[in-house]
Amino acid sequence: MKKKKLLIAVLILITGTSYAQNNWTLKSCIEYGLKNHRSNVVYANEKKAADAKAREALAAYLPSVNIQGSIDDNLKVQETVIPAGIFGDHDIRVAFTKKFNTNPMAQLDQTIFDQSLLTGLKANKYNKESAELNVQQNNETIIYNISNAFAQIFVYREQLSLLHTNLDNYHEQMDITRLQVTKGTVLQKELDKVTVDFNNTVSKIHVAESNLTLSYNQLKYEMGYPLTDTIMVDSLEAAKAFNSLAIATPDASTFSAANRLDFRISQVNEKLLAIDELRLRNGIYPRLTAYARYGAIGYGDNLNESFKSLATYSAIGIKLSIPILDFYKRNAQSAQAKYKHLNAIEQLKIDEGKYALEYQNARTKVIQEQGNMDNNRRNIELAQSVFNTTNLQYQKGTTDMTDWLNAQNSLREAQNNYLSSIYNFFLARIDLEKAGGSLKTFYLAL
Structure with missing residues (x-):
């Protein structure tokens, strides 16, 4: 008997532990994704390839031995x-x-001086830097995609909560109206009106549940989590994570294009083009x-x-x-590299302005969506108050079913607007972090 009780206690403990591990927060989802998403392998391999490319370039200045016969x-x-x-x-x-x-013969060759080759060795540093920046950019993409999927789950769960509340209202009203129909105080069509809205709400719940399942699958995919395994988002933490986004938007004067990884990658590419141009020019040396x-x-x-x-x-x-008669070919190649380098410099200036515009637009959108969300929150409170009053009046017989349905429909519309504004604000806030190049800072602050 004691052994049986002990076994039950162990099973309860294991079940509780598993449940706790399945309550995922936004930060834990991102942390898991940064470690387990399959794209990490791709960019890690690219980083190793950059290291191998650096060794290949250096090998051209090391001794080489050839055996032939x-x-x-x-x-x-x-x-x-x-x-x-x-x-x-x-x-x-x-x-x-x-x-x-x-x-049979063996020959050892050793380059003593090759200015073009020495110039090319300078590219090793920037190839490694570019690979490292690509890894960081992939991490930002993972953070962004997981946050987006997390937001969808939060909104669909809020939608389900509101739909179930509306369903309870319709169910309660159906019971009241059905009793009135039985007593002959109202017509059957009044009950039919409520029943139609009740059935529509049931259908919306099924759609929302399906969307919630799809959102969970999307979250698992973005995390690199097994699709066949169950994952649950912590409701309380979801609300906390959402509320943490509603902070004062960063000052536009703090923006710097250099914070954007794609801008820094373009800067590295510009330096690589400068080295390639110089390498081709140095081909004139013996x-x-x-x-x-x-x-x-x-x-x-x-x-x-x-x-x-x-x-x-x-x-x-x-x-x-000593190269002599390849002047025309070398000059043409050098000219091509020169203009590619000049275009890269101009593109950096264009990108700097474009990223500043993206940040300003993202900042404006956050302010706008936050205003919409606050307004819709107040509107849903007002619609709820109107519905409560109308519902009480209907129970006392001082208003009719049409007013009750209009009040319920107004509440439902206010709820839909509020849910839409929540999601739009969440995305706008994440887009602002992306535009400012601060997605990693956002993740660490969760």
Whole structure:
């Protein structure tokens, strides 16, 4: 018996723990998404690829060793003619090779000076920086998408709560009207009017429940959470997270385009284009390379003999390469890089103005949506007050069903406007954080 009670207690504890873990807050959803969304793997791989690209560029200035070999089977050995008069009165045909020639060789090359290559190495720093900024931008996208999905869940749950309240009102009124119809004090059509609105509300509840399920699936997708697993949003925390957004909007004077990751990525790309332009221009300088070679050569009438008679040789030296006749090609390439760089500089100026405009518009929209939300909140309180008064009057018989239905419809319209303004304000607030480049700060402050 004691063991059975202990088992039950353990099961209750496990169930309670699982339930607590399933009550997700906005911050915990974002935290999970930042760790588990599949896009993290993609951008992590891009970062590793940038590191590998940097090593590849550096490798061009490190020593390289090549081993090669050849085996020639001279099907018809070439002969050379020694003119008459040197070794006799007649021309002499002599072969200076044999049927088989073997030539294994190893060569080490080391770049001593290549200004174009040295310039290209400067790009490594910015390639790594660009990859890191892309990772941060992906994190911002995850924060934005999860916040959006979280907002939809919050609004649909609020909508369901209001619809169920309206359904209770219609149900109560149906009971009253049905009794009146039985007593003969009102006509059946009065009951039918309420029944129609009741059925419409039931249909709206089904739609809202379906939308809520879809919103949960969207949230799980944006988090990288298994779609087949259940996840529950903490209702109290949802309201808290929503209320935390209703803070004073940031001052427009605090905006800086440099806070935007996409702007900083464009700045890095501009620097990369500047390096590419300089690299092409520096192609005019000579290239100096050192080498060391060691090999062997053998001859024989058969293959085995050619390997047995190998004679080794070695050499060291330097090689100077001065480009002369590629001026037109190099100049054309340099000109293309120059104009791409100039366009990147101009695009930065355009983007700076565009991002400032986006921030100003987002800030204006937040102020507008906050005003709409406050007005709709007051309006729903007023509509609720009118409905309560009309409902009391109807119960006392001082008003008719038409007034009651009009009051209920006005309340329902006010509720819809309020829900719409809540969602619009939430999105406007998130859009403002995105436009200001402060989504990560928003997440950390939750």
